Amino acid sequence: MSEDDESLTFEEAMKRLERIVADLEAGNYPLAESLQKFEEGIALGKHCRALLERADLRVRTLVEAPDGTFQEGEALDGE
Amino acid sequence: MTVVRVEPPVFSVGEINAVVRELLEGEFRDIVVRGELSNVREHGSGHVYFRLKDAGAQLAGVCFRSDARSIDFDLEDGVQVLARGRLTVYEAQGSYQLVARSLEPAGRGELERAYRVLLARLDAEGLFDPARKRALPRMPATVAVITSPGGAAVRDILSTLQRRFPCVQVLFVPVPVQGETAAPAIVRALDEVSSRGDADVVIVGRGGGSLEDLWAFNEETVARAIHRCRVPVISAVGHERDVTIADHVADVRAATPTMAAEIAVPAREEILAQIAGLLSACGRHLRARVAHASSRVNEMLRSYALGRVRGGIEQAMQRSDFTAQRLRNAALQRTLALAARLDTLHARLSGLDARETMRRGFTVCTDARSGVLLRASAEAVASRDVHVAFHDGVVSARVEERIPIPKERS
Numbered sequence: 001m002s003e004d005d006e007s008l009t010f011e012e013a014m015k016r017l018e019r020i021v022a023d024l025e026a027g028n029y030p031l032a033e034s035l036q037k038f039e040e041g042i043a044l045g046k047h048c049r050a051l052l053e054r055a056d057l058r059v060r061t062l063v064e065a066p067d068g069t070f071q072e073g074e075a076l077d078g079e
Numbered sequence: 080m081t082v083v084r085v086e087p088p089v090f091s092v093g094e095i096n097a098v099v100r101e102l103l104e105g106e107f108r109d110i111v112v113r114g115e116l117s118n119v120r121e122h123g124s125g126h127v128y129f130r131l132k133d134a135g136a137q138l139a140g141v142c143f144r145s146d147a148r149s150i151d152f153d154l155e156d157g158v159q160v161l162a163r164g165r166l167t168v169y170e171a172q173g174s175y176q177l178v179a180r181s182l183e184p185a186g187r188g189e190l191e192r193a194y195r196v197l198l199a200r201l202d203a204e205g206l207f208d209p210a211r212k213r214a215l216p217r218m219p220a221t222v223a224v225i226t227s228p229g230g231a232a233v234r235d236i237l238s239t240l241q242r243r244f245p246c247v248q249v250l251f252v253p254v255p256v257q258g259e260t261a262a263p264a265i266v267r268a269l270d271e272v273s274s275r276g277d278a279d280v281v282i283v284g285r286g287g288g289s290l291e292d293l294w295a296f297n298e299e300t301v302a303r304a305i306h307r308c309r310v311p312v313i314s315a316v317g318h319e320r321d322v323t324i325a326d327h328v329a330d331v332r333a334a335t336p337t338m339a340a341e342i343a344v345p346a347r348e349e350i351l352a353q354i355a356g357l358l359s360a361c362g363r364h365l366r367a368r369v370a371h372a373s374s375r376v377n378e379m380l381r382s383y384a385l386g387r388v389r390g391g392i393e394q395a396m397q398r399s400d401f402t403a404q405r406l407r408n409a410a411l412q413r414t415l416a417l418a419a420r421l422d423t424l425h426a427r428l429s430g431l432d433a434r435e436t437m438r439r440g441f442t443v444c445t446d447a448r449s450g451v452l453l454r455a456s457a458e459a460v461a462s463r464d465v466h467v468a469f470h471d472g473v474v475s476a477r478v479e480e481r482i483p484i485p486k487e488r489s
Contacts (some may be wrong), residue, residue: 010246011218014354021357024364027371034368043359046355051246052347057237059249062223062271064264070252070271 010051017044033039086181093170100168103175107166111178112138114162114183121147123476127154131162131177139176140164142312146180152289159185184291189370191290194297197324201299207327213311215331215343218350219279221248222343223272223310225265228253232315239340247344250278256285261295269312281308282339283325284315296323297381305329315339372464437470447475455480 008016020041023029029037059072090098114131121127125144130137140162142150164179201458202208222240226232233251238248252272254264265283272281284304285293296316305312315327315336326332333339403470437443444453447464458466461482466473470471 006151009220010244011216011220012321014218014350017212017357017361019360021360021364024368029368031368034365038361038365040382042358045358048354049351052244052350054245057241057245057247057249059237059251062252062268064252064254064267064271068267070268 008047010048013044013048013051017048020044027074092173094172096168096173099175100170103166103168109163109165110177111161111163112140114138114160116154116158116160117156119156121154131160139174140179142179142182143174150182152184152291154182159186159187165199183287187290190294190297191376194290194324197297197299197302198327201302201324201328206302212330215313216279217313218244218345219247219343221278222340223250223252223278223281225252225254225268225272225281225283226285226315226336227256228329230256230286232256232284235335235337236282236315236340239337240344243341243346243348245345245347257288257292258295261299265295266300266304269301269308273308273310276309277308280313280343282313282315282333282343283329284313284333284336284339285317286336287317293317293323296325298324301325302328313339313342320440355426369457437468442467442469456483 020037022035024034024041062070063073064070094214112131114133116139117132119127119129125147127142127147127150128220129140131140132138142162142164160181160182161184163181164176164177166175167178168175176188205211224233224236226236228251233253237249240249250272252268254268255261256265269283271282272278285296287293293316296314302324305314305325306361311330312328312329313333314323314326315333315338316323317335331342333342444459445451445466445468446453446458446462447466448462450466453459453462453465459478463478465476465478467476
């Protein structure tokens with residue numbers, strides 16, 4: 001999986017994995033690419049599992065300033 | 080003319096208190112008294128004692144435990160209440176008090192009327208139409224949470240998200256959830272989340288409370304902000320019995336903040352099972368693909384057509400001209416590439432299988448010098464020095480003895 005894939009959101013990664021499985025099933029890829037896709041699928045699965053094992057929820061706060069604008073505050077740790 | 084002096088009747092204290100008791104208790108069996116709470120004391124027994132007062136008068140009151148349990152707001156000094164009950168006289172003291180069966184904040188009746196009127200109006204306008212409820216995303220990347228920073232609601236929501244789906248991002252917008260400032264702040268927060276557009280779903284709510292506490296969620300402005308919010312909204316106000324206007328407008332109503340978080344994200348176990356299913360399907364399809372491809376390549380290699388190409392190449396090679404050279408290179412390269420690709424596929428796929436098998440405890444034994452795979456114990460004895468490969472590394476070993484396995488009777 002490339003650097004780019006590391007930043008995939010959970011849903012993006014799952015969608016990509018589902019797409020790969022569907023394409024593999026349909027035999028859409030040439031042989032060598034099938035293997036690449038297979039490996040990409042394994043990596044995506046790992047990525048998703050890792051995301052599900054996260055220890056800390058990422059929490060951003062959005063606070064209203066006295067002038068009525070909202071500003072993003074410090075990230076809080078989940079409880 | 081005789082003046083008849085009518086002597087007033089003479090009562091004993093007990094007698095007059097008994098008469099007063101009969102009069103008051105008979106006359107005031109079901110009354111409502113409006114007044115301001117003061118001196119509220121909750122007794123250890125669960126009975127609540129208080130005084131009702133207004134500008135110039137006071138009345139003692141009590142609410143017994145069985146009735147006090149159903150009071151749904153905070154009994155605080157200074158709150159205007161309607162106390163419904165009966166008067167009783169305590170003969171031993173010559174005092175009387177109000178025994179309240181129910182207490183509710185003054186103005187609640189108006190709130191309830193306002194609630195019903197607004198509910199009917201917004202319903203007629205179509206704000207609660209089930210057809211316009213939006214589906215929630217199955218796996219949101221970002222959940223916005225609009226609630227009080229101090230309440231249990233935000234803690235419940237965050238801990239539920241953490242437990243079920245920790246890869247979700249939370250955009251927390253702290254707002255007051257009761258009092259005059261609550262509704263405008265909730266409206267601005269909803270509008271902000273809607274216009275930012277970086278949340279996939281928004282939870283708006285608070286923990287349970289009295290009708291007065293929850294009032295912001297019955298305000299028309301909040302209902303309309305939920306209605307125009309471009310992000311699907313889950314309402315999470317109080318407990319099961321409190322259905323607010325916000326609940327009616329929201330795309331999904333959750334009975335509690337915890338349930339809102341459960342609705343917003345999938346459960347970890349479900350998702351893990353789904354991933355496992357997808358990965359095993361990946362492997363299955365790839366194996367089928369490789370099996371199919373290798374049988375096709377074998378067919379091609381055997382085929383007459385390839386034989387003719389080969390013959391052509393040989394003839395061309397014999398002519399040894401430029402075209403032949405090019406043809407040979409091209410054909411050779413194509414064949415080599417195909418073979419290499421197939422070898423790689425087989426090796427990598429079977430390698431994957433072997434690693435999985437070895438992880439379960441199987442090992443592979445090779446001759447230490449030649450690296451030849453040992454398939455039988457006799458070969459191992461012949462080698463003496465062997466390498467034993469585990470899934471995570473290789474150990475070297477010396478074979479001392481062959482212990483034959485007794486043959487099974489056939």
